[in-house]
Amino acid sequence: MARFDEELARLWPEEDREGPLGLAVSGGPDSLALLLLAHEALPGGIAAASVDHGLRAEAPGEVALVEAACRERGIPFSPLAVAVPRGNLQARAREARYAALSRWARDIGCGALATAHHADDQAETLLMRLARGSGLSGLAGVRAYGTVPGTDIPLVRPLLGWRKADLEGIVEACGLEAARDPTNEDLAFDRARVRRHLAENDWLAPDALAASAGHLAEAWRAIEWYAQIDWEEMVLCEGEGPDGPVWRYYANVPRVIQVETVRRIVAELGGQVTRSEAGRAADRLWRGENASLGGVLVVPGIERVEKIGVEMRVWRFRPEPARRVH
Template structure:
């Protein structure tokens, strides 16, 4: 809970829907002097309603400020959820956030996974803590009205109006062009998310049916699916072998392999070839994954 109108609306709605069954936490990133007052606002609101509250303080590492702050926040919240044995972490992302995210990622040339936008349900980066976003169907103006009716004056983060951030510029653009419908953009993101879930389902089948492990820890992948599916399978195999690669890296490896060239990816050497598959009665691409041998120096 940041103390802003979105998170305060989530707090009020959750308390109304599940009284006695929620807890709240507020994170101070140590980046703004006003943050302690915002944490106090959330604490006071929770105390008035009998909601268990925890204040969390984190340190933000160097690099992209917003990205590092998000990483630190989710890490702290994940530990808090585990310590309190809560069922899930809920955040206050809404339809306006979804529309802004879609436009930002379109401008960056994101793939389908990125264009799927903010997911209604996911896992925290720890891979274990459920993350839910129950407000994706709500407009920001609706959430602000809920907070106003409750007589709460929410906190306002000045960074949300700083044009140095891409999201702020996109938000301003949306406000200036009424032909860009937030609801329609958010709906498109939902459709893209459904398409991505279909890709994930197909990729899981591809792994189960077309990836085989050798006794020596190597893998052979019979690649006979569209590029977008093969990329997910390639990433999964490399992860199984202890590596980690992005989708763009896996895509470049796919292109090399499709041309019949070796590819090196995350410490894994992939050698393309063809093998006859008796059960299918055809010859198929067979890409062999093995730990990359150490390089010699002279």
């Protein structure tokens, strides 16, 4: 289908293609449609994998369904089994799934990995994150392009502009019967409740919500670009102090940029903090108060920069001193 070809070429240009396009296929209508569209667009140039999370009795049958669809079309297929740790079930399952897909994609030399996220998924994600008070990074939703976790393999989502009903129609037209995951209708999960709400309120148009998420993603890319400039021009490692490296940051940009730069400096010093934690620290520093986060002590000050002849806020980051034990 020309529409799919165009979107895939935008996300994964032909001149960049080395190795097959890996597909994450669950057996649901969305991922089966991805399988069919990719097979038509790249005959002989795709491979598929299906993940069994070990959480539902139906899962092995769904993997077998995908394997049969691939065998019929001569598509290389790999079943992947994972163990999901305790905790937030959906979040832990996602982490385990992507870890397995990362290993598989690297092992078979995929040029890129594609997932079947679509416009309805994007709309649900945006509403869920709005309800949680997410920042711009979260509201940008599911990204059309990224990298497979733990690798430099491109991760592409060429179906973000497609509605779920369109994808179901493609599968039905090919005579395939897709698997149905009952947890998609389980109102114990936030996403299922949001999905029900969208179905019951037709004034909430999923394609319009998905478009808004796309606009927010463009805004976030602009912030990432500005944050990179802030890093390159306003951050300097001054050398070693008594407890480790000391980093200097001329913090005179909007707060949203400060947050990204603070997180990056803390990471350089071996720590890890969320955007919320970095934001609270930036607020303290802006008021002239010390901040401590991720094992890093930050001390604010104001210094005159002779090169440009103005005074600027300067925040110095260093590892927190080891606590003395008496």
